[in-house]
Amino acid sequence: MLQIALWKRVLIWATCALGLLLAMPNGFYTRVETHNDAVASIEAGFSGNGIEEQAAMWPSYLPSSLVNLGLDLRGGAHLLAEVKVADVYAARMEALWPEVRNLLRAERATVGTIRLQPSADDELRVKISKPEAISEAAAIVGTLAQPVVSLTGVGSNDLLISTDGDTIVVTLSEAERVATDERTVQQSLEIIRRRIDEVGTREPTIQRQGSDRILIQVPGIGSASELKDIIGTTAQLTFQPVVSRTSDAQAPAGSGNEVLPSLDDEGTFYILESAPVVTGEELVDAQPSFDQNGRPAVSFRFNPSGARKFGDYTAENIGSPFAIVLDEEVISAPVIQSHIPGGSGIITGNFDVVESTNLAVLLRAGALPAGLDFLEERTIGPELGQDSIEAGRIACIVAFAAVLVFMLLSYGTFGIFANIALIINVGLIFGLLSLVGATLTLPGIAGIVLTIGMAVDANVLVFERIREEIKSGKGPARSIDLGYEKALSAILDANITTFITAVILFAMGSGPVRGFAITLGVGILTSVFTAIFVTRLMVIIWFERRRPKKLEV
Incomplete structure (x- = not known):
């Protein structure tokens, strides 16, 4: 029968309202993004500089999740790195x-x-x-x-x-x-991901290409050189015994030793034992701080194994210099004044606040096991991203308008119902994408445009079935009921096969292909929901009020 229980009606409308509510922040993108950044800064312990006013730009009781914009829409940095295994x-x-x-x-x-x-x-x-x-x-x-x-x-x-x-x-x-090659690339991949996550970038693309290459795309970052500063440093920290100090870079080091330059004192070199006492791999924490003179520094803490080795060495070598080496440069060589049993200390040098913060991030994320050669680097400006957004917006509007006009001219009143469901469908797509924190790219916009066209397919199947039932002499109520019942299998078959394709694209593809697969898959789910439930509910409500003797579809 042509009936839907009250609880089902409430559930359908509540789902639509929730989806549109989740999608609403995307209509105020800049304001909500500023609010989110300010809230994150406040939670991290920062204050002042108008952060509180920025946090108040969006009501806290409303959803604030956004669809992240990909590299081609937002601008950012693109790097292709080769791991020197x-x-x-x-x-x-x-x-x-x-x-x-x-x-x-x-x-x-x-x-x-x-x-x-x-x-x-x-x-x-x-x-x-x-x-x-x-x-x-x-x-x-x-x-x-x-x-x-x-x-x-x-x-x-x-x-x-x-x-x-x-x-x-x-x-x-x-x-x-x-x-070793496999472990090195996998470890490099994970460390690069941790370093980028530490600085709070949104939805970076970090994936392996070939046997020893890594693709890194980070939306919203200023330039490729800025990205290289974050990930390109190996940040290999070691603590090595000092043999002697010299001004000759070619001084004989002796067996098992090496000559390394001083970072702060140009022209000064240290002869060090090659085998380190402790390495950065045994660090468990590193934080930016200040030394006793108020200068930026980095405090660190070892794990139990590193703390034991560090403590034993300092106890046995009081009065001897001890070099702190970062990426084959001696950043300081203090003299051990006393036993240091706690496994913690502080790295001082010629840092500013930004450099000490970045160094702490690098040490905390871990050292890259090998250096990186950057084979390709590209900076995509926000202007280009804005052009892409405008082009995508125009494509969506044109597709949307064409479908609306076609459905209205083809099916009259029923076409209006399909058009309302289509508008709700697009809102639900953005609501779901915001909920899961998905990234929207240009191929993703193409997926939405395709979904707009596919979303009315189910309604076309239903309306054509209703036409056939009317031509066979059945009454209006029976025609509507049979139209939805007989079209259901065709709707499910078509959308299930397309959804399987989207899943395969997501599983096997990468980058832009995944962006297309996500929006296509989400669009299929929302279009089936709006066609089977939302459009049918609107038709039933209309029929209950008008009780037409004859249907014109």
Whole structure:
């Protein structure tokens, strides 16, 4: 029968009202965005500079979620970075040398004296003074090899040990290189995401491309160089013992040592032990602060393992200088005055407030395992984004108007009902996109335009079925009831198959393709709801009031 229960009517109208309420903030985008930024700043502990007035620009009792604008609509920065995975091989070999040295020193009676030899970045060469014991020495070093931790490297060890005369040569196995490359790129991807999230950017696109490349797109950021400043620094922090200080960059460092420049004092260089006592990987927190003289600094705290090593070293080396090294530059080399048992300290240097804040962000997010080569960088200005928004708006208005006119001319009163449902449908799309915090891109606008065309398909099917029932001689009420009943299967079949396509596009695609898939999928859900429930409810309400003897569809 042509009836809908009262509770269903209330639920349908309440759903429409809620969706339109959620979509409403997008009509006041700039004001709501300013309000949201001010509220976030207040929650972070900032005050003054008119933040309270900005927070009051939008009522707190109204929804304030917005559809995020993508890079092509808002402007921003685009980077394509290549991870220098070979850097990790060199760091791995460098970290392996102290372990090899300690093992062979324990067997000095057998292998004689040992000496580190110049070698390629991806190998470690150690010479012993008793060539006749080279096999025994290689076997000793071979005990450091571990199984490769990866699905593709099952049954393989991470190290290959070979000999060259009186020299032991240690390299990474091919299985370990593949596993290391995979871990390095994945770790770089996660650290880049954490660094960008730390500075509060909206809906960045960070995804892997190929074997060793990462695509980074951040809407709303000023320039590509600003983005590079956030993510391009490896922020590799180490604490290393100081051997001596010199003004000669070419001064002989000695075996196991390195010469690094001072960040603050140009022309000054430090000879340091290459093996660090503690690294930034053992940091658990880093915050911008001020030193005892009121100058910007960064306070830090180690995890229990790092705190123990830091405390033991400071206890044993009171009166000795201790270098704090950031990305192969000595930012300070204080003298250890006393035992530091708590695992916390402060980094001072020639910082301003912005630099200390950025350094804290980098350290907190973690060090990049390898450097990045930026193969492509592009800044998209907000003017270009505004042009895209205007073009998308015009496309939506033209499509919207054409569909409205077509439905009105084709179906008369019933076309008006379909047009009202279409307007509600677009509001529901933006309401759902705002609710989930989706990002709208140019392909996303194309998805909305396509949805506007598809949204009336269900109504066309229903109205044509009603026409057929009227022609077969059935009464108005029965024709309407059968029209919706018989068109339902065709409506569901068409929209389910399209929705499956949208899901596949979202799962398999990336970037713009996903933006199109999201708006298409959401549009399908809302258009089915408005066609099956909203339009039918309006037709029933009209029929109950008019009770027409004859239908003209």
